[in-house]
Amino acid sequence: MSEPVVYIQNLNLKYKSKIVLKDLNWSINRGDNWLLNGISGSGKTSLAKIIAGLQNAPGDIAINFDSNSKHPAQVLYVESWYQFKNVEGVANFYYQQRYTSLQVKETLTVEADLKLFGKENNLDFAEAEKIINALGYSAQRNTQLIELSSGEHKKLQLIKALWLKPQLLIIDQPYTGLDVNSRKSLNQLLDEIVADGVNLILICNDSELPAAINRFALLENGKITEVSSLQELQSETNQTLREMPDFLKVSPDYSSDSIVNMVNINISYGEKQVLKNINWEVNKGERWLLQGHNGSGKSTLLSLVNGDHPQAYANELYLFGNRRGSGESIWDIKQRIGLISPELHWYFDTSSTVWQTVASGLYDNFGLKLELPYSKAKQVDDLVNYFGLTDIKNETLSTLPLGKQRLVLLARTIIKNPELLILDEPCQGLDQQQTKYFNQLVDELCSNGMTLIYVGHYESALPNTLEKRILLDKGHVKIIEDINIFAEDA
Structure with missing residues (x-):
């Protein structure tokens, strides 16, 4: 039996006095594509960042890349949050600045940003063109980054991830800000890269998922529990409204x-x-x-x-x-x-x-x-x-x-x-x-x-x-x- 892509044993994480992950164990095998679910604050994002090497935590974690794969030996984590920089590498902007024409020129255009990403990762821009068209993003190519809405920023993140096709792709809240057609197109694109050999983890609460998602996990009380279906993740607890002020x-x-x-x-x-x-x-x-x-x-x-x-x-x-x-x-x-x-x-x-x-x-x-x-x-x-x-x-x-x-x-x-x-x-x-x-x-x-x-x-x-x-x-x-x-x- 081949080694799992990700092997985690006894992973622990604390924020101040709050225990987020406690002796967590999880194995992700090749061909397994997971939906990771859990309430807000359960630790899903922290776990994803640990797997991607962006955050440290006590415990054992091994990433086993396939040396025979044509895809980059890389874990790519796509955040739910997007932070861009201006042409001088500064990330601080004020809210109204995105509507000020003089300031708009301080950020790259979408196309320039994508070409820079392609150059840094040795990618063929013709492949990006296909994804841009599939996600209906062509009209944004000459738009400055600071002009983009949240949904348009999310698409830019997704285009880069789908273009790179790392061996393990983790997407946090993939559908945030996307319209109905874009969500459907994204699912088709995700199914395509999985068929091409990419392992996938989605962190979300959505029910319309790529067909490639075949494993379901709940992060609760610091531990991973596998369930058999999406329906088991969607148990509903009614929260009572307090007395209005x-x-x-x-x-x-x-x-x-x-x-x-x-x-x-x-x-x-x-x-x-x-x-x-x-x-x-x-x-x-x-x-x-x-x-x-x-x-x-x-x-x-x-x-x-x-x-x-x-x-x-x-x-x-x-x-x-x-x-x-x-x-x-x-x-x-x-x-x-x-x-x-x-x-x-x-x-x-x-x-x-x-x-x-x-x-x-x-x-x-x-x-x-x-x-x-x-x-x-x-x-x-x-x-x-x-x-x-x-x-x-x-x-x-x-x-x-x-x-x-x-x-x-x-x-x-x-x-x-x-x-x-x-x-x-x-x-x-x-x-x-x-x-x-x-x-x-x-x-x-x-x-x-x-x-x-x-x-x-x-x-x-x-x-x-x-x-x-x-x-x-x-x-x-x-x-x-x-x-x-x-x-x-x-």
Whole structure:
């Protein structure tokens, strides 16, 4: 019998006093392609990084590459999180910078980044072309990295991984930010590289998987347990909502019946037109679902609504009853909005504690270090408790697993009881139970008359409160409709 590709014995890992992995044993044989599942914070990402040699931990681990394989003797770990650098090798960007044309030139284009990757790994660019086309990514080739949405960044990571074809490929949250068609195309591409001799581990909670996935593992209480089917991993535990804080039970203090009014909006970057003749009106208390394929213009549309896009002044755009450019500041707008998005999470200061992060939503900064008056501090305490974060309120965001970080930022989003709540893919990084819990929370929050714009690709992972839908396609409004039953085309 041949040696396993990965052999792990008595692996242990601790973060401070918390035991993450305890005497973990796992063997991955050639031809075995695993789905690794577990609740947020169970240690899945840490285990993947240990296997890939990116993190150390006590225990025995052996990687046995096949000397006869045509594929690189390498374990490639594709993170759920993407960090790019500018042309000088600097990774620090501020949130609004992605919409500033002068700063855009500081990052590589997608094609330049891919060619650099190909050169570093001795790869034929013709092979990348096939993957680019299969994932519908051709339109992004000349786009600067800083302009990409979270789904477009994810595709770039995946293109590199599929192009490299290492002997062992581990992908953390492979479907994050991807539209329905892209998920299907990705599964076909993964099946192809597995048939070509690549071993695969996927870390996710999704049910639509590549046909090549033939083993299923649950990471729980520090140990790996193999189960026989995907269904065994999807046991559901209902989480009871706590009592909503009193300040969220009342309707937001609306300044206008009109929240958003776009009249023939056009947005371009050089010769590339991203939004084309957009007409859209959102009135107070309405609850919208915003959908569209990756690259359809959703992120740009939202950047106009939340005040971040400088081209708003060159268009006829009204927010909260006032035309942009009529004298209000960006902070006047942000005070009325609660926002969570993958892009905001990228640029957030994770050195703040959970409590400070939630409190920072009161003043729209990225990490509050000031003392609050008693009434405001109690408001933060009540919300931290409502989200079940009290036991970790003094921990820094950077020490938390991604799913917990997202829950903290979600709490920050609603601290003001805003007139407009913008939730852009809010459940990225959350497991199924957390996703269900959060969407129940959104339903309850919106019962007070809060206005909502919600971006989500998965029809099965949406709040029930949604009542209207706008669908973008290549920068155009394709559909505006009331929500009943709609085709899964987003």
